[in-house]
Structures are given as C-alpha cells and as structure tokens.
Amino acid sequence: MYKFNFASPATIDDAAAQFEASDDATYISGGMTLVPTLKQRLAMPSDVIDLSKIASLKGISLDGDMVKIGAMTTHAQIASDGLVVANIPALAELAGGIGDASVRNRGTIGGSLANSDPAADYPAAVLALGAEIHTNKRTIAAADYFVELFETALDEGEIITSISFPVCKVANYQKFSNPASRYAIAGVFIAKTSAGVRVAVTGAGPYAFRQNEMEAALDGDFSAKSIDGITVSDDGLNEDIHASASYRANLIKVLAIRAVEAIS
Amino acid sequence: MANNVSLSVNGKSVSASVEANVLLVDFLRDNLGLTGTNIACDTSQCGSCTLLLDGLPVKSCSLLVVQADGCDVITIEGLASETVLHPMQQAFQDNHGLQCGFCTPGMVMAGIGMVERRRAAGSGLPSDEEIRSALEGNICRCTGYHNIVKSVAQGAKTMLQGEG
Ligand SMILES: Cc1cc2nc3c(=O)[nH]c(=O)nc-3n(C[C@H](O)[C@H](O)[C@H](O)COP(=O)(O)OP(=O)(O)OC[C@H]3O[C@@H](n4cnc5c(N)ncnc54)[C@H](O)[C@@H]3O)c2cc1C
Ligand code: FES
Ligand code: FES
Numbered sequence: 001m002y003k004f005n006f007a008s009p010a011t012i013d014d015a016a017a018q019f020e021a022s023d024d025a026t027y028i029s030g031g032m033t034l035v036p037t038l039k040q041r042l043a044m045p046s047d048v049i050d051l052s053k054i055a056s057l058k059g060i061s062l063d064g065d066m067v068k069i070g071a072m073t074t075h076a077q078i079a080s081d082g083l084v085v086a087n088i089p090a091l092a093e094l095a096g097g098i099g100d101a102s103v104r105n106r107g108t109i110g111g112s113l114a115n116s117d118p119a120a121d122y123p124a125a126v127l128a129l130g131a132e133i134h135t136n137k138r139t140i141a142a143a144d145y146f147v148e149l150f151e152t153a154l155d156e157g158e159i160i161t162s163i164s165f166p167v168c169k170v171a172n173y174q175k176f177s178n179p180a181s182r183y184a185i186a187g188v189f190i191a192k193t194s195a196g197v198r199v200a201v202t203g204a205g206p207y208a209f210r211q212n213e214m215e216a217a218l219d220g221d222f223s224a225k226s227i228d229g230i231t232v233s234d235d236g237l238n239e240d241i242h243a244s245a246s247y248r249a250n251l252i253k254v255l256a257i258r259a260v261e262a263i264s
Numbered sequence: 265m266a267n268n269v270s271l272s273v274n275g276k277s278v279s280a281s282v283e284a285n286v287l288l289v290d291f292l293r294d295n296l297g298l299t300g301t302n303i304a305c306d307t308s309q310c311g312s313c314t315l316l317l318d319g320l321p322v323k324s325c326s327l328l329v330v331q332a333d334g335c336d337v338i339t340i341e342g343l344a345s346e347t348v349l350h351p352m353q354q355a356f357q358d359n360h361g362l363q364c365g366f367c368t369p370g371m372v373m374a375g376i377g378m379v380e381r382r383r384a385a386g387s388g389l390p391s392d393e394e395i396r397s398a399l400e401g402n403i404c405r406c407t408g409y410h411n412i413v414k415s416v417a418q419g420a421k422t423m424l425q426g427e428g
Contacts, residue, residue, distance in 0.1 A: 006284035008333070028331070032308065080385070181309070
C-alpha cells in the first residue's frame with residue numbers, strides 16, 4: 001500500500017469539506033472493499049477519510065412506514081436488528097447472508113451501495129422495495145441510483161447518509177452464492193409491495209435491474225407456475241469464470257421460482 | 265504522515281505513532297511481537313488473521329491500525345492465563361481440532377466471537393450448522409473441519425454452561 005493521509009472527521013460536513021479540499025480523496029466505512037483495493041493499488045488516494053466516527057450515520061429507526069438505516073450500519077447489525085427483523089424480515093435475512101461473519105461485522109450498507117459491486121446483495125432489495133438513498137445533498141430514488149458497472153448516481157464526494165426502505169413483510173431473497181466469497185453469482189429479490197409485485201435481480205448483469213415480465217405475470221397470478229413459461233434472455237448478462245451468461249439467465253428463473261415458493 | 269493511536273490490546277493500553285497504511289495485523293506482529301495472529305491469504309478470504317475488535321470477530325489483514333484507534337483488541341495471546349487455557353482453546357486440544365495449527369488462532373477467535381454473540385442474544389447452544397455458518401470465513405487446509413466443529417461445540421458448551 002502506498003502512503004496516504006488519514007482523518008476521522010466527526011461530522012458529515014467536515015468529511016465533505018475535507019474531501020473537497022483534497023486533490024484525490026476517498027471515503028472509508030468498513031474498509032472491506034477499500035482496504036483490499038488499496039493493497040492491490042487499484043486505488044491510490046492521497047487522503048482517506050474515515051466515516052466511522054460520525055454518529056449521525058449510525059442507527060436504525062422506524063420513520064412512518066419506512067425503516068431508515070444509517071449508512072454506517074453494518075451487515076451484522078441489520079441482520080439482527082429487531083426493527084428490521086419485524087418490519088422487513090427478508091432484508092435482515094439478506095444481510096445475514098453477505099460474505100461471512102467477519103465481513104458482516106465490518107462491512108456497511110452505505111459502503112456496499114456506494115461501491116455498487118454487480119455481485120452485491122443489497123441492490124436487489126433496494127430496487128425491489130423501492131428504497132430511497134439519502135445523501136448529504138439530496139434523496140435518490142432506487143430506480144435512478146444504479147447507473148453502470150460499479151457506477152452510481154452519486155456525485156464525486158457525495159456521502160450516502162442513510163437508506164429508507166418501505167416496510168414490507170411479504171418478500172424473499174434467493175441467491176446462488178459464489179462458494180468462495182458468497183457474493184451473488186445471481187440473486188433475486190421478490191417483494192409484494194403496495195405498488196404491486198417487484199422482482200429485482202443482482203449479480204447477473206452489470207448492475208441490478210428489475211425483471212418486468214415476471215412482475216406482470218406475478219401481479220396476475222402469484223404462483224411459480226405463472227413464471228415457469230417465461231424465457232429469460234441472456235442478452236447483456238455477465239459472463240466470467242464463475243458462470244456463463246446463459247447459465248445466469250437460467251439461474252434468474254430458478255431463483256425467482258424459489259423465492260415465489262418461499263413466499264407462498 | 266504519522267497518526268497517533270491508542271488502543272487496548274489484550275487488556276493493556278497501547279499508544280503509538282503509526283503510518284496510516286499499516287495493517288492492524290502487521291502492527292500486532294511487528295510492533296508488539298504478538299505473532300499468534302497469522303497472515304495467510306492477505307486478501308480477507310481465509311480468516312487466519314481473525315481477532316476480536318470490540319468483541320466482534322474481524323479480519324485484521326483488512327483493517328488499518330488507524331481504524332482501530334480507541335478500540336479494544338483481543339488476540340489469541342489474550343485468552344489463556346499462565347496455567348489454564350481458555351475453554352475454547354482447551355476444546356481444540358481435547359478434540360484434535362488442529363493439525364498444522366496455522367488456521368487455529370483465527371478459528372478459536374471466530375468461535376469465541378460467535379459464542380459471545382449468542383450469549384448476548386440469549387440464543388443458547390449453537391447447532392453444528394450454526395457453527396459451520398459462523399466459521400464460513402475461516403479456511404483450514406488440514407483438518408477437513410469435522411473436528412473443528414466438534415471443538416467449537418465443546419468450547420461453546422463450556423463457555424455457556426460451565427464445566428460438564
Ligand atoms: C470476503 C468477502 C466477501 C464478501 N461477500 C459479499 C457478499 O456475499 N455480498 C455482498 O453484497 N458483499 C460482499 N462483500 C462486500 C462487503 O459487503 C463490503 O462490506 C462492501 O462491499 C463495502 O462496504 P464497506 O463498508 O466495507 O465499504 P468500504 O470498503 O469502506 O468502501 C467501499 C467504497 O464505498 C465508498 N464509501 C463507503 N461509504 C460511503 C458512504 N457512506 N458514502 C459514499 N461513499 C462511501 C468508499 O469510498 C469506497 O470507494 C464481501 C467482501 C469480502 C471481503
Ligand atoms: S490473512 Fe486475513 S483473511 Fe486471510
Ligand atoms: S490445521 Fe492446518 S490449516 Fe487448519
């Protein structure tokens with residue numbers, strides 16, 4: 001790792017100001033992605049700004065019909081939090097299936113969403129539930145957030161402060177994990193929301209997306225049978241040493257059927 | 265630019281001036297001489313560097329010392345007294361839970377972290393499946409895991425229910 005400066009500001013404004021003042025800064029939350037990136041010299045920032053000492057980025061609260069989760073909340077905290085378990089059980093379960101226990105004790109939801117790894121788990125829940133991503137500047141709707149491979153709607157230096165998820169008790173997440181890292185080779189989150197059934201896919205494409213054909217079919221008849229006849233195209237899906245695009249396309253349907261069966 | 269950090273390591277306060285790019289595991293091994301925490305993969309995959317940070321198992325090869333400023337660190341060296349092993353260490357000895365021993369400090373720390381979490385949540389003894397899931401991030405290239413699971417089960421029993 002190259003040398004860099006490190007600072008732990010106590011407020012969001014200070015963190016943003018320090019980012020602004022630096023030529024080449026990056027934030028660090030859990031560091032589960034950033035520290036390996038620094039080791040491999042894939043990033044060589046001059047300044048690393050730690051968000052972990054900012055109290056207002058922490059905590060989980062019920063805000064009307066939304067569960068609001070601070071960006072610095074770890075996967076382990078989300079998996080075991082009483083409010084999350086009671087109001088969005090599928091989200092708690094998803095968080096409890098990320099990586100391994102040590103990764104879950106450090107990695108944060110804000111870091112995961114800022115990083116937007118195509119194989120990350122939260123994006124499927126964010127899209128299916130129609131979450132809102134709050135930053136130090138604005139609120140971004142889930143549908144506008146994921147832009148490209150490892151690219152989000154966040155501006156340079158913009159800080160995710162919290163994420164609000166609508167309460168949803170009828171939902172399920174199924175993933176086919178990479179056996180080494182537990183990242184999703186494909187993952188499907190299905191939710192019965194007030195706006196209808198939502199089906200969101202992660203791991204399979206460059207970024208998470210909704211599967212509209214399955215949503216329409218499940219809105220008509222919420223059963224495994226109603227999506228069984230759908231052919232998922234492998235157009236634009238990821239292809240790597242772990243799985244081909246057509247394998248991922250097939251996984252999307254298999255996982256969607258499992259999720260529907262788990263809900264029914 | 266060096267940073268001043270203060271942390272507690274196995275109950276002793278440690279203050280030092282460190283570069284920001286120093287990993288916690290290197291600081292423990294090179295600066296404090298605590299070589300029980302091992303580095304194998306150095307890429308956050310294998311868990312041999314697992315220790316307890318504020319009571320929670322974490323991978324110290326993926327953590328900067330400056331991130332641990334103000335925290336409480338427990339390593340494998342912090343478990344036994346002069347004469348008596350920690351129940352989790354004793355369980356690994358009793359159940360032949362190791363062969364070369366390289367992964368063992370990480371396994372022991374991950375096991376203790378799981379038991380303490382269960383104690384806090386009041387969730388009782390772990391099943392074998394729960395033990396395996398808690399050790400997901402710890403790789404052993406020797407034992408085939410069965411005896412590690414047995415060891416952690418015994419360690420959990422002694423920790424939660426006392427001798428017997
Ligand atoms: C072995 C292993 C297995 C894993 N398995 C999985 C898995 O199965 N599923 C999964 O989803 N993930 C997995 N991960 C990734 C893990 O969830 C990380 O925690 C996550 O990707 C990044 O979170 P972090 O808090 O560690 O972020 P960091 O590493 O600290 O930061 C990541 C990036 O986000 C930026 N950033 C951080 N916080 C903010 C913020 N609040 N606002 C704006 N930018 C910010 C940083 O500048 C950096 O560029 C795994 C990681 C490891 C090491
Ligand atoms: S050395 Fe840290 S996880 Fe392998
Ligand atoms: S005992 Fe040798 S790696 Fe586990």
